[in-house]
Amino acid sequence: MRPEIVMRYLGFILLFNALFLFISSVISRVHGDSSFYSLIFSATVVFLFGIFPLIFVPSTEKITNEEGLFIVVFGWILSCLVGVIPYMLWGEPFSFTNAWFESVSGFTTTGSSILSDIESVPKGLLFWRAGTHWLGGVGIIVFVLAVMPSMGPAAMILYRSETSDLAINNFRYRTQKTLMIILYVYVGLTALETIALSCLGLSLFDAVTHSFATIATGGFSTKNASVAHFNSPAVESIIMIFMLLSGIHFGLLFLFVTGTFRKLYESTMVRYYVVAILLGVSVIAANLYGGFYGKLTDALRYSAFQVISIGTSTGFANADSSVWPPLSQLVLLFFTLQCACAGSTSGGIKVDRIVLFGKALRRRIFNLLHPKGVFVIKLGGTAIDDPVIESALVYILLYMGILLASTLCITAFGVDLLTAFSGAAAAMGNVGPGFGLVGSMNNYGQLSDPVKWILTVDMLLGRLEIYALILFITIRRWK
Amino acid sequence: MSLRFKILSGFLILAVMLFAAGALSIYELTNIGHSVQSLLDENYKSISAAKNMIESLEREDSGMLLLLSGEWERGRSTIEDADTDFQKAFHVAENNITVPGEDTYVAAVMESYEAYRLYWNRPIAGTPKQGDLSWYFKQVHPTFLEAKNRVNQLMTLNDQTLYKTASALKNRTERAIMPGIIAIVSALIFTVIFNFFINLYFISPIKKLAAGIRNYLKTGERSGMRVTGQDEIADLAAAIGELSLYRQETGKD
Numbered sequence: 001m002r003p004e005i006v007m008r009y010l011g012f013i014l015l016f017n018a019l020f021l022f023i024s025s026v027i028s029r030v031h032g033d034s035s036f037y038s039l040i041f042s043a044t045v046v047f048l049f050g051i052f053p054l055i056f057v058p059s060t061e062k063i064t065n066e067e068g069l070f071i072v073v074f075g076w077i078l079s080c081l082v083g084v085i086p087y088m089l090w091g092e093p094f095s096f097t098n099a100w101f102e103s104v105s106g107f108t109t110t111g112s113s114i115l116s117d118i119e120s121v122p123k124g125l126l127f128w129r130a131g132t133h134w135l136g137g138v139g140i141i142v143f144v145l146a147v148m149p150s151m152g153p154a155a156m157i158l159y160r161s162e163t164s165d166l167a168i169n170n171f172r173y174r175t176q177k178t179l180m181i182i183l184y185v186y187v188g189l190t191a192l193e194t195i196a197l198s199c200l201g202l203s204l205f206d207a208v209t210h211s212f213a214t215i216a217t218g219g220f221s222t223k224n225a226s227v228a229h230f231n232s233p234a235v236e237s238i239i240m241i242f243m244l245l246s247g248i249h250f251g252l253l254f255l256f257v258t259g260t261f262r263k264l265y266e267s268t269m270v271r272y273y274v275v276a277i278l279l280g281v282s283v284i285a286a287n288l289y290g291g292f293y294g295k296l297t298d299a300l301r302y303s304a305f306q307v308i309s310i311g312t313s314t315g316f317a318n319a320d321s322s323v324w325p326p327l328s329q330l331v332l333l334f335f336t337l338q339c340a341c342a343g344s345t346s347g348g349i350k351v352d353r354i355v356l357f358g359k360a361l362r363r364r365i366f367n368l369l370h371p372k373g374v375f376v377i378k379l380g381g382t383a384i385d386d387p388v389i390e391s392a393l394v395y396i397l398l399y400m401g402i403l404l405a406s407t408l409c410i411t412a413f414g415v416d417l418l419t420a421f422s423g424a425a426a427a428m429g430n431v432g433p434g435f436g437l438v439g440s441m442n443n444y445g446q447l448s449d450p451v452k453w454i455l456t457v458d459m460l461l462g463r464l465e466i467y468a469l470i471l472f473i474t475i476r477r478w479k
Numbered sequence: 480m481s482l483r484f485k486i487l488s489g490f491l492i493l494a495v496m497l498f499a500a501g502a503l504s505i506y507e508l509t510n511i512g513h514s515v516q517s518l519l520d521e522n523y524k525s526i527s528a529a530k531n532m533i534e535s536l537e538r539e540d541s542g543m544l545l546l547l548s549g550e551w552e553r554g555r556s557t558i559e560d561a562d563t564d565f566q567k568a569f570h571v572a573e574n575n576i577t578v579p580g581e582d583t584y585v586a587a588v589m590e591s592y593e594a595y596r597l598y599w600n601r602p603i604a605g606t607p608k609q610g611d612l613s614w615y616f617k618q619v620h621p622t623f624l625e626a627k628n629r630v631n632q633l634m635t636l637n638d639q640t641l642y643k644t645a646s647a648l649k650n651r652t653e654r655a656i657m658p659g660i661i662a663i664v665s666a667l668i669f670t671v672i673f674n675f676f677i678n679l680y681f682i683s684p685i686k687k688l689a690a691g692i693r694n695y696l697k698t699g700e701r702s703g704m705r706v707t708g709q710d711e712i713a714d715l716a717a718a719i720g721e722l723s724l725y726r727q728e729t730g731k732d
């Protein structure tokens with residue numbers, strides 16, 4: 001492995017971070033808030049670190065898979081570390097652990113926060129916080145690759161290292177075109193939501209930051225009461241539509257926009273995703289109607305927003321779901337684990353793996369009924385190979401295993417079981433809010449430092465879809 | 480890129496990093512200086528005024544007791560001196576309203592003081608009130624305590640704000656230290672990376688070139704003297720290659 005090549009590519013990632021820090025500092029200057037010097041200093045340091053390897057290391061388009069994996073994993077960790085700097089420079093309540101938690105939560109698009117008074121944080125820093133969502137939404141490496149003119153064969157290796165096989169499905173193009181499609185959809189959705197929210201009376205700052213958080217399925221709001229602050233069904237509806245869209249594979253969205261409507265409807269994943277959300281909304285609305293909300297429209301409004309928010313791993317809130325009845329909480333917990341489609345900005349196990357799990361379960365039952373029968377699992381008319389199914393099942397098993405281990409570790413620090421399990425699930429799924437102490441209207445600031453560190457590891461594991469980190473740890477054993 | 484540019488850029492980056500850290504620390508420290516000044520101006524001045532008011536009130540109370548015991552002259556002089564001091568201190572507090580709601584507290588002080596003042600403004604010595612301790616404890620003393628309590632409330636308000644501002648100052652001090660810490664850590668990491676690049680792009684090619692020349696002298700093989708790149712070392716390697724070729728072709732040393 002050539003460390004200098006890894007450093008060169010990490011340099012590009014740092015430059016992108018520096019650019020966002022610089023934009024945040026400009027916003028801070030415009031609003032005349034107290035975070036300007038923290039942001040401009042951070043931008044300078046990060047820019048210098050980014051530019052340095054580019055001066056020394058000559059350009060190369062050929063990288064190995066090992067180098068690609070190193071760039072991806074270090075790219076994420078380095079970005080999270082960079083994200084810490086402006087928070088720490090700004091001061092209270094950002095200790096190193098708190099700043100690390102906020103930064104990892106931002107880049108992994110988890111949206112969990114340690115802040116109890118978000119509105120007291122200066123706007124420049126809030127923009128940076130939302131910017132970390134947007135940078136991390138489609139994956140920092142994918143974002144850099146899409147924006148950079150061309151990196152030749154290196155782009156393909158980096159793209160494959162960053163993205164799961166499931167996400168690569170539905171993209172039948174060359175890497176550079178795929179990256180451009182992702183960028184168009186990502187920027188297009190963000191711009192559309194910003195315009196829609198601005199038309200509904202949100203300030204440009206709020207519209208942009210909430211759009212960043214929606215399209216990246218992050219969930220950082222600039223308001224203490226999250227989206228509930230606006231108390232506007234129209235704003236909630238717009239955010240719901242864009243959350244829903246952000247949970248669909250970007251390749252399918254692109255096909256839909258370019259006129260191939262059929263593909264979106266024919267996709268088993270999309271159909272399951274929409275039906276699951278509709279079912280979730282119905283169950284919760286029925287559960288809340290009468291007891292919690294007197295009007296059916298209120299029950300539908302709050303259940304729809306919370307289900308879509310959790311089911312797409314966004315994490316915005318328009319109500320405190322931690323006080324809802326146990327059935328509603330369990331349904332939301334299911335969505336915390338499942339989340340949305342692969343190839344979107346969403347986290348969690350993903351709809352695709354749940355569908356494969358369901359199909360594998362059905363095949364197993366058929367096998368028991370007809371031991372000599374041969375049953376092929378098909379998705380959209382295409383036969384799915386057994387290794388793909390096995391990989392999905394192992395992933396689910398691994399995911400649940402890590403989740404249980406994290407819950408155990410968190411409870412060891414005196415946290416109650418509901419908070420520990422839902423918090424770990426929300427971190428692994430990059431969802432944000434859990435239940436108990438970490439409900440949708442609470443924050444993670446009250447948890448102890450070791451618990452915050454466990455949760456940040458979960459966030460990174462969830463974001464890198466576990467395998468990337470496992471491959472990275474076992475890299476020395478590669479042949 | 481040339482070696483000169485690369486080395487210069489390395490040192491330049493380090494210098495910019497240290498300059499930025501220094502500038503931010505200076506900025507934060509200057510701000511702390513201003514904050515300390517405003518802390519003294521805004522809160523400490525009011526606290527000091529409140530203390531003076533309490534002391535004046537107590538002196539007035541002593542004067543009152545002197546009047547009650549018939550010492551007219553000493554009593555009046557003590558009370559009048561204390562009243563002047565109280566008015567002075569009150570004037571300071573009145574003109575230094577810096578905390579939200581402080582004006583209400585200041586007005587309450589004056590209101591209670593005026594009520595207390597009514598008792599000693601009228602003659603006491605030589606009247607039936609002289610020696611009437613029951614009148615003192617039932618009417619005068621509670622009014623005195625009320626006035627003192629109001630001043631104490633004003634002092635507590637400023638005390639709390641002082642504590643809050645001082646806590647914020649602690650945060651600012653940490654903020655001033657942070658750029659320094661980041662600059663130190665960054666400089667250390669940067670030095671390691673710089674050292675790695677110098678070794679990779681300067682030392683290694685020179686070593687390789689030296690080994691290639693020795694090999695050429697032993698075996699006449701020229702391929703070991705090639706160095707890839709576009710910097711001065713690559714230029715030197717090319718020149719040595721040309722020299723060796725010339726030597727080979729002409730047979731001259």
